[in-house]
Amino acid sequence: MATLIGICLLSSFAVSFSTTAAMRRIGPRLGLIDHPDAKRKVHSAPTPLGGGVGIWAGIALPMAAAQAVVWWISSLDSIPGWMPTEITPLLGGISLRAREVWSIFGAGTVVFLLGLLDDRLTLGWRPKLVVQLIVAGLLVSAGIRATVFAKAEWIGVVLSVIWFVVLINAFNFLDNMDALSSGVGLIASAMFTIVMLTGTAEPRWFVASCLLILCGSLAGFLVHNWPPARIFMGDSGSCLIGLVLASLTIVGTFFEYGHSPGKHVLLAPLCILAVPLYDFCSVVVIRLLQGRSPFHADKQHFSHRLVELGLSRSHAVLTVHLVTLTTGMGALLLYEVKTWSAALLIMGLIGCELTVIAILETAGRRKASGS
Numbered sequence: 001m002a003t004l005i006g007i008c009l010l011s012s013f014a015v016s017f018s019t020t021a022a023m024r025r026i027g028p029r030l031g032l033i034d035h036p037d038a039k040r041k042v043h044s045a046p047t048p049l050g051g052g053v054g055i056w057a058g059i060a061l062p063m064a065a066a067q068a069v070v071w072w073i074s075s076l077d078s079i080p081g082w083m084p085t086e087i088t089p090l091l092g093g094i095s096l097r098a099r100e101v102w103s104i105f106g107a108g109t110v111v112f113l114l115g116l117l118d119d120r121l122t123l124g125w126r127p128k129l130v131v132q133l134i135v136a137g138l139l140v141s142a143g144i145r146a147t148v149f150a151k152a153e154w155i156g157v158v159l160s161v162i163w164f165v166v167l168i169n170a171f172n173f174l175d176n177m178d179a180l181s182s183g184v185g186l187i188a189s190a191m192f193t194i195v196m197l198t199g200t201a202e203p204r205w206f207v208a209s210c211l212l213i214l215c216g217s218l219a220g221f222l223v224h225n226w227p228p229a230r231i232f233m234g235d236s237g238s239c240l241i242g243l244v245l246a247s248l249t250i251v252g253t254f255f256e257y258g259h260s261p262g263k264h265v266l267l268a269p270l271c272i273l274a275v276p277l278y279d280f281c282s283v284v285v286i287r288l289l290q291g292r293s294p295f296h297a298d299k300q301h302f303s304h305r306l307v308e309l310g311l312s313r314s315h316a317v318l319t320v321h322l323v324t325l326t327t328g329m330g331a332l333l334l335y336e337v338k339t340w341s342a343a344l345l346i347m348g349l350i351g352c353e354l355t356v357i358a359i360l361e362t363a364g365r366r367k368a369s370g371s
Helices: 002-029 051-074 088-096 098-121 125-141 153-174 180-198 205-225 234-254 263-272 274-289 302-308 313-334 340-369
Strands: none
Touching: 002 051, 002 205, 051 098, 051 205, 051 234, 098 125, 098 205, 098 234, 125 153, 125 234, 153 180, 153 234, 153 274, 180 205, 180 234, 180 263, 180 274, 180 313, 205 234, 234 263, 263 274, 263 313, 263 340, 274 302, 274 313, 274 340, 302 313, 302 340, 313 340
């Protein structure tokens, strides 16, 4: 299936790269500029925002083109000879899953536009949270939810809404250094793609294709965002990444459970997304303990705490990337084990890794504060 992988990656990369390049020039004219702020930001010069537009376009245009091709081919009496034979069997599946694709894309577009508005006007956290909850509720009502809790469907509904909102904000929180949120998103997407293609009884090409498109789009943006960044994605990009990954992990892991090799593979998204979840939870706890709003922006994030330990910003970002890759490998192992005890051992290893990091961070913060 090298042809399909290449098409998904290259098309999304090309669109994202070119659109982000255009936004580097257009963004400042539209007032999309991120100004320095020593209290909560690390960059020292005004930097264009709007990279989220490139990420959105890198996802939207390839998906729209694929859907248009499928609709066109379905109107013909026979499949054209130029169509690669390895892609032909997948055409029917694309038509059947079109509703899911456009539900996710529609929800992603709403979150993207909300983030873009916030990048321009700086909205408060309350209206943003309300919109995120509404979007999550609409996705759940459209069938994008955990269906493994057959005896208590409300549990799947509640957990799905929480999953959407937490991941949207987790990737938004993580977007605090060059190439950080986008890099973690790229690694997580790639790891979950591998899971969808090799970890299940039959390759799940629908979810894998969407993830590959996300990978290509993030890679195209990263060319411009790699340190020193020439453009930032802004809330429009980070929130979009969170929602798309939240949706695809539900569709790929919790949806149609009967095709999974075992119940313990439901832990795979927690492994792959352990770093964004760790950063989100730790930041919320720190802010609450300090008597502040969990949505009050500051320099309390995972990457900032690594810098306090003495790492450079680039090394802090690289460390977060490597931890993400390490925890993601745990998800690959989950599909190789057959028992809950082995699965819990893997989760224990990941838990120990994050605990060691937390201990080192705490020691570094106490030393920096002189306590």
